[in-house]
Amino acid sequence: MWTRWLASNPTPRVKAALMIQPTSLLSPPPRILPSRPACLRPNVTMSTDLDQSTHLNEIFKQKGILRTQVRKALKFMDPSLRSQEDNAIQSIVLEAPWFKSSRSLCAYISCTSLREVDTSKLLTEILRNPAKDGCAQTGKKLYVPRVEDKNSHMRMLNISSMDDLIANSMNILEPAPEDHVGNVREDVMQANVPVDLFLLPGLAFDKSGRRLGRGGGYYDTFLRKYQELARERNWKDPLFVGLSYSLQIMDEGVIPVTLHDVLVDALVTPSGVIPISPSAIERIDVGC
Numbered sequence: 001m002w003t004r005w006l007a008s009n010p011t012p013r014v015k016a017a018l019m020i021q022p023t024s025l026l027s028p029p030p031r032i033l034p035s036r037p038a039c040l041r042p043n044v045t046m047s048t049d050l051d052q053s054t055h056l057n058e059i060f061k062q063k064g065i066l067r068t069q070v071r072k073a074l075k076f077m078d079p080s081l082r083s084q085e086d087n088a089i090q091s092i093v094l095e096a097p098w099f100k101s102s103r104s105l106c107a108y109i110s111c112t113s114l115r116e117v118d119t120s121k122l123l124t125e126i127l128r129n130p131a132k133d134g135c136a137q138t139g140k141k142l143y144v145p146r147v148e149d150k151n152s153h154m155r156m157l158n159i160s161s162m163d164d165l166i167a168n169s170m171n172i173l174e175p176a177p178e179d180h181v182g183n184v185r186e187d188v189m190q191a192n193v194p195v196d197l198f199l200l201p202g203l204a205f206d207k208s209g210r211r212l213g214r215g216g217g218y219y220d221t222f223l224r225k226y227q228e229l230a231r232e233r234n235w236k237d238p239l240f241v242g243l244s245y246s247l248q249i250m251d252e253g254v255i256p257v258t259l260h261d262v263l264v265d266a267l268v269t270p271s272g273v274i275p276i277s278p279s280a281i282e283r284i285d286v287g288c
């Protein structure tokens with residue numbers, strides 16, 4: 001798995017991040033060893049929980065600084081460049097064989113005030129040709145985010161039209177739990193068909209797959225749970241694809257990460273697709 005690839009190939013910066021995780025961010029949790037008398041303890045300096053949480057706070061602080069810088073750059077982005085880049089990114093996705101062949105997708109509903117890469121054309125195309133019951137070979141099924149609470153809990157619910165969406169307290173369009181006739185919307189975690197493709201928002205990305213979100217932890221928490229589900233069911237890993245304006249691509253090492261952060265498999269920028277993980281290199285190069 002790609003996230004495991006990171007853990008076994010850390011860059012010096014990631015290595016530092018990996019060494020300072022508090023127990024709650026380590027996976028799997030460490031085994032609990034019986035304590036030894038002080039005289040038998042090795043005479044080495046161990047990092048304490050306090051050191052670890054100080055370092056973790058430092059990472060979150062660095063993330064906050066980077067978020068502020070990127071938000072500012074997005075605010076001052078030339079509107080005609082923005083619209084040119086929105087069109088270029090969406091055209092690249094629409095033409096991509098891995099998009100055309102996808103049958104079940106999770107995508108975000110772009111929010112103008114957050115200055116996110118526009119997904120409106122992609123959503124229109126996905127909804128134009130819905131998957132019909134009993135005919136999974138054609139058409140696409142779309143799931144979009146719904147924030148459930150402030151504890152990084154988000155679900156992905158099925159919609160069949162943009163009219164299914166209403167603005168939430170953050171002014172992001174999202175589906176109500178039930179449709180207009182009172183039927184409970186399908187949650188992607190209950191679906192019996194795997195998601196092939198996730199189109200992901202982010203404030204910043206790099207070419208090694210790091211992604212800086214908006215700080216809620218919603219996507220990282222969700223993506224990790226979905227990876228676990230796919231593994232339990234022996235499904236192929238979905239492709240995690242970030243959509244990024246040029247100015248959101250950072251040099252490697254600039255985006256701070258913790259073990260909680262999930263890497264993207266590929267990026268779509270106005271200049272093209274950047275496959276990153278081994279599975280993305282395989283799927284994107286062979287065109288499916």
Ligand SMILES: Nc1nc2c(c(=O)[nH]1)N(C=O)[C@@H](CNc1ccc(C(=O)N[C@@H](CCC(=O)O)C(=O)O)cc1)CN2
Pocket residue numbers: 071108109110111114116145146147154170172201202213214215216217218219
């Ligand atoms: N379109 C879209 N939908 C999404 C997300 C997203 O990033 N984009 N999310 C991804 O998690 C979840 C919602 N999480 C969000 C987290 C923060 C903000 C937000 O307004 N952030 C402000 C700063 C707020 C502050 O710091 O006080 C901002 O980034 O400018 C919005 C959504 C689920 N739905």
Ligand SMILES: Nc1ncnc2c1ncn2[C@@H]1O[C@H](COP(=O)(O)OP(=O)(O)OP(=O)(O)O)[C@@H](O)[C@H]1O
Pocket residue numbers: 056057060063151152211212213214215216217218219220221260261
């Ligand atoms: N100093 C801190 N110590 C511990 N946890 C924190 C700290 N600051 C933020 N968090 C929590 O860590 C979680 C992940 O934050 P992180 O910055 O990685 O989010 P993100 O990757 O930007 O967001 P998303 O996954 O939604 O895109 C959030 O739930 C956040 O509340």
